[in-house]
Amino acid sequence: MKVAYWPGCVSRGFTPELHGSMSKVAPLLDIELIELDRAACCGAGVIAEHNQELADTLNARTFALAQRTDGELMMNICSTCQGAQSECQERLDANSDYREQINTNLGNEGLRYEKGITNKNFLWLLVEEIGLDALRERVTRPLTDLRVGPFYGCYIVRPVDRLGIDEQHPRDRYLHMLIEALGGTVVDYAGVYKCCGFPIITMNKEASLAQAGRHIGDALDAEADCLVVPCPLCHLNLDLQQPAAASVVGHELGLPVLHLPQLVGLALGLSPKELGMGKHIVRPTSVIDWSTSVVASAA
């Protein structure tokens, strides 16, 4: 399938392995990515906090660019983009006068947003468009015995109404379902639906890292081999900042954190190196050991 692809900022900045692994995984799933390279940052809630119309205009522009492509829908790889863009879309779709006004802003560039774009995180697309059965068929290296803790990130699970989470679309269980479909073991721990703390890292570093540290600690206590996150901002606090978080909570951590496409890529047979895991701050030793042992036993 063809999708208008919004990689976001951080996946091309401080977590380049995310965008990198997504482009490796996409062809294995027959996803053709049409990259929206002229679009701008979603604002991550911060631009909206400054000026709501500005955030809505920037995201309407991204939607309009996506609607110009021949992609079936728009796809993102960042929970924060999903949440921030869904919030803007809610306003744009709810009120035609307002939408007109925003479209007037876009007029100079000849762009126009039409109500009702479908914008899905890679996680939602995997479950709802590709389907877990189809995915299972493509798994060449099931994640047998790999204990994976899901970490969703706030923006992709709340608020439930805006994100369309209901019994038909239990999107807040998709990571669980996916880990199982890939053959791994789900580790439930207290932090599954909690906040990584990243949004306040410059305002209250201690409270921010205390959150990251606590969730990592809980996952370690539950004997997870790694975490998987669909959000690069969570990855920054959980991986890049993990050594600092360890000193805030006062005990050793050391839990590898994988981006969602990396986990999928592993099961589809890509190597940790191809998936850019060497770039992580916390060396994904447990994952590398696991993949070597799988490869060894297959040989």
Next chain:
Amino acid sequence: MAQTHRSVAPLLDIELIELDRAACCGAGVIAEHNSVLDAILKVKADTDGSIGVRCSCQQGICGSCGVRMNGKPGLACNTHLDEAARRGAGTGWNPPDEGQQQETVVTVEPMGNMPVIRDLIVDMDAVHWRKIHRVTPWLINKEPIPEREYIVPHDNMVDVTQTMACIQCGACVSDCLSMEVDPEFIGPAALSKAYRFVGDPRDAEHHERLKDLSEDEHGIYDCTHCFNCIDACPKGVDPMSQIMRLRRVAGSDFDIEDRNNGHRHERAFVKNIRKNGLLHEADLLPDSYGGKLDPHALPELLGSLPTIATALARRKITPKTALLHTHKAPKEVKALFDEVDGRETRNELNLYVTGYEDDPVHPPHTDEPTPLEPPGPTEAKDDRSEQTVGAADREPPAETSAPTVGAEDVPRAGAEDQEPPTSEEQE
């Protein structure tokens, strides 16, 4: 908090309900459409009279029956048993406990973030009410006080009605994720209460209130934007959105500098995107602390050095990505920033005020206030075609709410500032 799952027995339609304390109830009149509170009271009546639970109105009004049901906070009296059972089964944010069967078990626990006095009764005074008092929860009148009512633009009043809907149940406080790690955080309920006055044009101390809440390290910039309070609130108060409004007014209208880097971070972020189109993280950090050369930035940056060194060593970032701006915003993006951000007044769509088109559940807000007397001919009527809420009305020097004789735009006095609910504490 204690969470033991002890003896349980089937009720009539729903099979069982587990309480924190031993609860055993024979077949009774409890059905799935009964409320969780009905079930608790039934168990209390039939099985264990010692169970401590707080309730009064049983109609979702008094706010005294806040509990956690299958891990999610809410009012026991307005949550149906079947809905509570489903909540833990994947359509909420808490998974069922290991071994817990889906859709048949409702585990009731006391709310979080507050000390438990007994069973389901938490100490609201020690946390919730203390925080409410922290934000000066009353109106400080603008002088001179008019002879009759103040007149307030309709949209402004609808806007603050959202926060006035709060019944002080504490559900949002229970699951606030910032408070979990920083118990001193002022928190969702109290900050919503603060917006109730900052959003009210009759209040004289917007600036002082905002300055105070920005400067406090446990104030508006301590919220981690986790949305938990939005989903927790049984009254649609949207506490997080109120906190974001406080930040917007503090930063954009009053330009309040705070020692927490809140406003600086927001400005740095906006500047960064205007310039680069995409976020350039390497600049954001120093700029959020006031710029690379700012004395505040230095210790923070030095503190980040080990992290950055590892990131460089792992080729996560390269000197090129760290130092050079490889991505430049298209000129169209810059133009949008200049146009939209350069407007005299911010343009905001408040869905609470306008409602949702094509949505019967949240239709546009249409009920016109009925004036007691027709307004005088010279009176400016609030402009309803404009969606801007408040920004202009609370601009520091602007005085748009001329006191005058009255339309009923002024809410009933006292509707919002209720005393702690007088509640029956059944023990």
